[in-house]
Amino acid sequence: MRTVAVVGASLAGLSAARSLRSQGFDGQLVVIGEEPHRPYDRPPLSKEFLAGKIGEADLALEQDGEDLAAEWLFDTRATGLDRERRAVRLADGREVRADGIVIATGAAARTLPGADGLAGVHTLRTLDDARALRDDLALGGRLVVIGGGFIGAEVASTAYALGLDVTIVEAAQTPLAGPLGEAMGRIVSALHEDHGVRLLCGVGVKGLSGETRVSAVLLDDGRVVPADTVVVGVGARPCVEWLEGSGVALDDGVKCGADGHTSLAGVVAVGDCASWYDPRVGVHRRVEHWTGARERPDAAVATLLSWGAAEPGVLRPPYFWSDQYGVKVQFAGHAAGADSVTIEEGTPEDRDVLAVYRRAGRPAAVLGMNRPRLFTRWRKQLAAPPS
Amino acid sequence: MIPACRLADLPRGEAHRLDIDPPVTVFHTDDGEVFAIDDTCTHQDASLADGWLEGCEVECPLHASKFDLRTGAVDAPPAKLPVRTHEVVVQDGMIYVELSTDAPNLPPCIAARLAGGPV
Numbered sequence: 001m002r003t004v005a006v007v008g009a010s011l012a013g014l015s016a017a018r019s020l021r022s023q024g025f026d027g028q029l030v031v032i033g034e035e036p037h038r039p040y041d042r043p044p045l046s047k048e049f050l051a052g053k054i055g056e057a058d059l060a061l062e063q064d065g066e067d068l069a070a071e072w073l074f075d076t077r078a079t080g081l082d083r084e085r086r087a088v089r090l091a092d093g094r095e096v097r098a099d100g101i102v103i104a105t106g107a108a109a110r111t112l113p114g115a116d117g118l119a120g121v122h123t124l125r126t127l128d129d130a131r132a133l134r135d136d137l138a139l140g141g142r143l144v145v146i147g148g149g150f151i152g153a154e155v156a157s158t159a160y161a162l163g164l165d166v167t168i169v170e171a172a173q174t175p176l177a178g179p180l181g182e183a184m185g186r187i188v189s190a191l192h193e194d195h196g197v198r199l200l201c202g203v204g205v206k207g208l209s210g211e212t213r214v215s216a217v218l219l220d221d222g223r224v225v226p227a228d229t230v231v232v233g234v235g236a237r238p239c240v241e242w243l244e245g246s247g248v249a250l251d252d253g254v255k256c257g258a259d260g261h262t263s264l265a266g267v268v269a270v271g272d273c274a275s276w277y278d279p280r281v282g283v284h285r286r287v288e289h290w291t292g293a294r295e296r297p298d299a300a301v302a303t304l305l306s307w308g309a310a311e312p313g314v315l316r317p318p319y320f321w322s323d324q325y326g327v328k329v330q331f332a333g334h335a336a337g338a339d340s341v342t343i344e345e346g347t348p349e350d351r352d353v354l355a356v357y358r359r360a361g362r363p364a365a366v367l368g369m370n371r372p373r374l375f376t377r378w379r380k381q382l383a384a385p386p387s
Numbered sequence: 388m389i390p391a392c393r394l395a396d397l398p399r400g401e402a403h404r405l406d407i408d409p410p411v412t413v414f415h416t417d418d419g420e421v422f423a424i425d426d427t428c429t430h431q432d433a434s435l436a437d438g439w440l441e442g443c444e445v446e447c448p449l450h451a452s453k454f455d456l457r458t459g460a461v462d463a464p465p466a467k468l469p470v471r472t473h474e475v476v477v478q479d480g481m482i483y484v485e486l487s488t489d490a491p492n493l494p495p496c497i498a499a500r501l502a503g504g505p506v
Binding site for chain 1: 433436437438448451461465495
């Protein structure tokens, strides 16, 4: 393999480029990034960066002096993949021909229909999003967060600390019930009300009102929630439109095997856009976690460089963290399919629980709140092969 | 040299934190080697003693940065700066640590606190 193109220049793309070099690829390496920025770290965008505690330089993912001998094309969007010519088409009309292709185009924030063009309405995914939101939060006033998932919860927590009046609107009866299950979703989302942040659950959003700038969020039940700033945190969709018709099989992202291979030889996919087969649970799923974007490229690059001959390694169970109101929330494994959850340490009232999810008696997932030491022990245990 | 703990009291795969300022942790690897590094992750305030020890590497318990216990080098982001390593001596079954005289790479929040600035 003489040329590899990595499409995507965030954590998954950078990690793939690093893995290519560390696994001995010494050919031409081209990394294509849609954003104008060098690779940066996204988790702080809803936390320390939004709070103004760290600056843009602190977000850099590359080490000082790091040189992967790659050609970086920033501010450049991929618009197509030509399987015959083995080429990535770019928005500016150019193309990059490559023997191997790593798809790492990530995901984009879902938006609210009808919110276009109204000032004060934000999503949060990119550095530019975070800059714009930070400027609006600095105005103070009332923030309404639509969606009680992790991004929404972290923005609410940061805005609360900045002194804003915060309301969260969540369509489901319990926030975070998807990733954490009902019982633990309730305990973690109780952090909001501990701090006087209003949490309105089980109600949808009908629309937004305002002339040029948003002034209120209109709820399905007729309530009107006044707002100076609105953050829409309703999930993300994989950025794979550019692959339609390319022959790369898509199904809620790029459909991949347990080693990152796609339906086309010489093409692998990693990060938020990739739906890997997970042998632990027997389904394809996208894992939109930082740790997945960091760890999986190594396996996918091994697949790419060996033309699929590499033995797929055993992946660690998915792990993510969230910081809210000074509480460190950590989760590893799969909550879906668990038939019991037990609190092994701590009490829900003190928000310091260590909870273990089990399926047929076997640990399937673990949740920690301010329990990093114990959490790591359980996380290691989850990753250990069944004995 | 600072006495840390008895080697016999630190099983393989375990870590022992010295509550000095800044804290230092002694790791006993699965292969039986003993290393000492600064306990605080250089990315954010987290105790590496609580982390995931695998081979000669420890992974931060919070954000999964990885450090090489032998050199202190960053093996995986988000951390960018190495941790200090300290010399370890085992004498008569006791682990001693000779503290590095280099400046530590503390995370921004801790460095600001030590400097008396805003947290």
